[in-house]
Amino acid sequence: MRLVIDCFKLVKGKGKSIGIYNLAQSLVQHLTATNKSGEHCEEIIVLGNEYNRKDFDIPGIRFVLMKGNPLNKLTCIVWELFLVPGKARKYGADRILFPRGYRPLFYRGKDTVIIHDLIPFYYDKHFPGVLNRFENAYIMSRLKASMKHADRIITISEFSRKEIDAMCPGSGSRVNVIYNGLNKVQASEEKCALSPERPYIYATASKLPHKNAAGVLKTYDAYFHQTDNPARLVVVGIPGTEEFEISEEAAAYVTCYKYIERTEDMHSLLAGARAFLFLSLIEGFGFPPLEAxxxxxxxxxxxxxxxxxxxxxAGLLTDPDNYAQTVECLNRVLEDEELCAGLIQKGYANVTRFDWGSRIAAYWEELSR
Incomplete structure (x- = not known):
């Protein structure tokens, strides 16, 4: 088997999600590491660009530099709609893998799309107008067409599988759930210079409504006014609290970082937290709780x-719209040492479900169909 992986549109730090880029990079690395003797396929070919060459042009991979600018939207549309089939034929693909989830309009060979989530449809229903209407309509139409016509579909959770089946009835026999592999994260033993006075709660959010920064800050405001000695809050993903509903008193205890450049600093900041708060409204998977x-x-x-x-x-689950319930969960974590110790041990056990060893075996089984 000759496996071709379409990575032309992937540029780190650009586009919808860094998560898709990181998954594709890790997947290529692990596919290569487990195919050193060619036991799974004859050749792995990555169709890439100049921006991602440093991450995908690795030993064991035949990296092919594609012409065109992946940052140009028209170039990307023409690529994904019309040009990929010709490249697949040129390089003798027995199967082509699309990590971003979009297959070309006309392709008769074996192909696999990875559908990470159906969040564009969620925005169309719950937050119309937040995303560019024309761009989101195009994305939704492309996702629907890809789910309908792909030979095989990989998705990353049972939730997403059910969403796909609801949108494309009868697709179940073509869909395989393979949870994302989890890369190991490490934190420096030294206290991070970004850390506030302990104890503090660490939360991730963004200005996108589904990441629910508003809910995080409303929850903290409720917690702050019910507590004599409140823990501070660190929110990574927003520049400040000014655009959100929170009292001045509570806001004074909140530190925001829109972006932390060094991954080591971000992990050290997280490692020093007493609790991790994640109140997203929709996720196809959800890496942040696992990293915590x-x-x-x-x-x-x-x-x-x-x-x-x-x-x-392995964590305390809460309704993100029920601030009283979430405050109760925070108080339990902040005050109950025995509960914390138990959750920490359950967390260590939980993350073993997502080790790359088992994930890559499932990928090879699926891609060899």
Whole structure:
């Protein structure tokens, strides 16, 4: 088998999600590492660009530099709609893998798309107008067409599988759930210079409504006014609290970082937290709670969508719209040492479900069909 992987449109730090880029990079690395003797396929070919060459042009991979600018939207549309089939034929693809989830309009060979989530449809229903209407309509039409016509579909949670089946009835026999592999995260033993006075709660959010920064800050405001000695809050993903509903008194205890450049600093900041708060409204998978578990930080997580199956009983699950319930969860984590110790141990056990060894075996089995 000759496997071709379409990575032309992947540029780190650009586009919808850094998560898709990181998954594709890790997947290529692990596919290569487990195919050194050609036991799974004859050749792995990556169709890439100049921006991602340093990450995908690795030993064991035949990296082919594609012409065109992947940052140009028209170039990307023409590429994904019309040009990929010719490249697949040129390089003798027995199967082509699309990590971003979009297949070309006309392709008769074996292909596999990875559908990470159906969040564009969620925005169309719940937050119309937040995303560019024309761009989101195009994305939704492309996702629907890809799900309908792909030979095989990989998705990353049972929640997403059910969403796909609801949108494309009868697709179940073509869909395989393979949870994302989890890369190991490490934190420096030294206290991070970004850390506030302990104890503090660490939360991730963004200005995108589904990441629910508003809910995080409303929850903290409620917690702050019910507590004599409140823990501080660190929010990574927003520049400040000014655009959100929170009292001045509570806001004074909040530190925001829109972006932390050094991954080591971000992980060290997380590792020093007393609790990790994640109140996303929709996730196709949900890496952040698992990263907190790796670092031994108790998790309070939204119970929505895929998060319930990813977090399981290794964290405290809460309705992100129920601020009183979430405050109660935070208080339990902040005050109950025995509960914290138990959650930390359950977290360590939970993350083993997502080790790359088992994930890559499932990928090879699926791609060899």
């Amino acid at each position: 578990m790796q670092l031994g930080v108790p998790v309070v997580s939204s119970d929505r969508t895929a998060l319930a199956e990813v977090v399981g009983d």
